[in-house]
Amino acid sequence: MSAILKGKKGDQRLFMGNEAIARGALEAGVNVVAGYPGTPSSEIIESLSRVAKDRDIYVEWSVNEKVAAEVAAAGSLAGLRSMCTMKMNGVHVASDFLLHLALTGTRGGMVIVACDDPNAHSSQNEAEMRHFAQMLEIPLLEPGSFQDAKDLIKWAFELSEELRSIVFIRGTTRLSHASGQVVLDELPETERKAAFRHDGFILDQMTGSVISLPIAFKHPQLQEKLQKAAERYEGCPFNSYTGPENPDVLIITSSACTFYSIEAVHMLDLQNRAGILKLTTTWPLPKRLIKKHLQTAGQILVVEEVLPFMEENLKVLAYEIASEIGIKPILGKRDGTLPSHGEMRPDVVAGALAGITGTSVDQRSEEYEKKVNERVFFGAPARDLTFCPGCPHRASLWSIENVLQMDNRQGFVCGDVGCYTMGLSPSNFGTLKTAHSMGSGTGLASGFGKLDRFGMEQPVLSVCGDSTFFHTGIPALVNAVHHGSNMIMVVLDNSGTAMTGFQPHPGIEKNAMGDVAKSIDIAKVCEAIGAKVRVEDPFEVEATQEALFQLLEEEGAKVLVLKQVCALSPEKKWSKKFEMSVDTELCIGEECGCNRLCTRIFRCPGLVWDQESKTARIDSILCTGCGVCASICPANAIRKTPLAANGKEVA
């Protein structure tokens, strides 16, 4: 049985934040769940997809976040409880639809869980989603503990059904990925039946046609809902205050910053002087609750990630009530007390708090700092961000880099989001020269490919993963083909949404719940769009390069599908196609003619430079037996022996 189903009411269990959210959705009786994978949000649907059959819910990995929001909205409009998950970038993708959905309103409860990634641990920006709540004029909740992460979901569904509005829940990396104790509640039996009513009066949200017009009616209606949300937030059980009655410093915080604030107060031993208001209802702010706490405090420190979102709204509120409570100093990011970029940390909060209270944090001794730095910076082996052993991307980028360099016209590759983004790093040949949002490499290439009339003679390529192809790659290719842009889109098809954990996508014959699904052939889609298409196996280095050279000769938009399953995929892991070995007699090592091409440039972690023998060798534990290094060795010193499926040498 899946972890999130185990246990009865009252049991305490250790859950990762995302599991707690998933459990919370089940306890809330969710019916429909849709999302697109993206760190740190992916485990919510991962967890729910595994229990979909048991709990009789519908779970899907949608093609992108906008469609996920639409699929979830359909559940809501049919009277079911639906949830939609995504990382923060996804909110931007979905926002066009959400802007309308906010105005039309929902029927069954609909909760959107979007997870931010402060410090961009697994992202290419640390933009946050909270401002969307403000822009869309919908209520936002930020759980500040693992228990809250679970329990808040049910509360959010109830709020959504009371307001008939979408409710946003914001997670952050630390809350989503850290684990904590959670007390379970019951898993209800849901009896909801789906039906979409459209026969009622057009302005009746529950029975009429669903449209955001007339604005003169729908917009004020939306704002009334927000007012109502603020009212409900006044008594929200997930807001809490800990500390003295009249604190010198009132910390107002939310989400994972709650933990850091508690830690900071303890670090400085300020329990008697500092109080913490854990605010879960961060938009719209509950005015009376805020007023009550501001009144009691000397000064206020707002601790949040990343931008001063709560701080600014608090300041607006404080201005509005200044005549009643006086002017309270509110410190935070705007005055530089705390940084407005990167992740918050207990020591950063403690530093700010120490400055305000005139206390000091126990500094580590200089000697200790020195030792740590030595160990960390000089003691640890240098490790680049690199592709896994046997990664098809290394082989693909190797071929692209070779071809572009040989072609010698300063050709370049536009990338986007995926493991292959690491192709920007010099240790992965530096083949990629741009990286933006999903599918954007192909859109950029479509644009670059039209600049020949202005004298641009450089070959233009894009790389795009298979999941990204379906997500946002297709419109970019359509654009390129339609406008006769001179470019090559290279689809790096590793058969799954690999970077986030092999979630299925429309190209896979299986859906999130494990059922057989119709798979969509990428090459056929591209052909139907009108591109010239070649399909190659990137492990066949020579054929791949030949195909690229040929496509470089052709006019218009071309597609090269490089198809090879990810080395970490469950189906491929532990199965070696070749046993690799190095003939040390033939290996010329550092000599002129090679100079460690395999270990210095190709850099598969499965290849090791042996300092003593001055030759390369294979790390048989790491090597996945893809055989690519044998194709690149200039001395033919790397040998591959075919292995049968059982790992034995082929006779």
Place this chain on the structure above:
Amino acid sequence: MQVFGPNELLADVLKKDLCIGCGACTEICPYFKSYKGRTSMLFSCTRQEGRCHAHCPKAEVDLDELSSFMFGKAYEGSPLGSYQSVVISKAGPEMIPGNFQSGGTVSALMTHALMERQIDAAVLTDWKGLIPVPELITEPGDVTRFASSKYVTAPTVSMFNKSKQLGYKRVGIVGTPCQLTAIAKIRTNPLDREDFEDTAGLTVGLFCTWTLDARDLLKYLSARIDVEKIKKLDIPPPPAEVLTVTTVDDEIELPLSEIRPMIPRACSVCPDMTAEWADVSVGGLEGSPGWNTLIIRTQKGAELISKAEASGFLVTDKMPKESFEHLSMAAGNKKARAFRQAMEDGCLNNKDDGHAALRVSPTILKEMNIESGEDNVGDT
């Protein structure tokens, strides 16, 4: 000769547009590759010394050292280089007929050398859609397929490098002066490798005033004619000032004023018109389309010529005095222009101020009146 590594080659030659795409640095390592007439460095290499640099005809070419290797004496700076004799020649009655540029001397010599097993393979240059493609052949009957001048930069030396890997011990090569400069450098075993073998069995040089960038020419001609139909390119002697393109169904003339901008910068610092580092060098003969000028330089070359004559593969005759003087003047002019240009470009006899493309004795420069920059050498 001073030998540096790939980074110096990149900085001094490739990045300064001095690469002529001869292919001398390719097919010996994975870092330098030739594609469509151009050489590129694919990945960084950290070696301090490399064959890539040692082989390059545009990096640290010490003319004294080459001369002493080839002819056992210092470089004299004479217009035609060292030679035993200069004659005119054409293919003899025993030679298979072909689509020769002039007299068919080169084809006849290579055919004969392969037939007589003086060489076990020959490196010749073909083209595919105007892009030069060096090939290695072993059958004498295949030689005529490669007849006719290509006028474009070609990685011919790459195939010589490859022939070594394939195990050929006596390889004949037909090449332009820059390509044969590279071959001569290769033959000196510049890195003093113990396992070195000189596999150049016969070197036949082609006269060259300048060449054209293969890609530029392809682009230029593609816009005007179906390049697949091109049979022959020719630049008739002055005052014609045209490039003649013979296609399957036509012959068209293109003004040299449009062609000259495609001359690689590397040609401007080339002091060698008559392929001085070859066993024999061959060019056209002004006013006699059916004949070649033949410069016999080495003993090996002289022996080959007499054998080829004896077996009816080659016919030779006395070089007319006027033609000899014209040739000398043109070759001398190119030499002086090149030294002057190299000096202007700061790549001649460098000391502490960087690496030289060329090194030549200051005495010779003085004799050629180059130091002062007041030489009276005119343009041909």
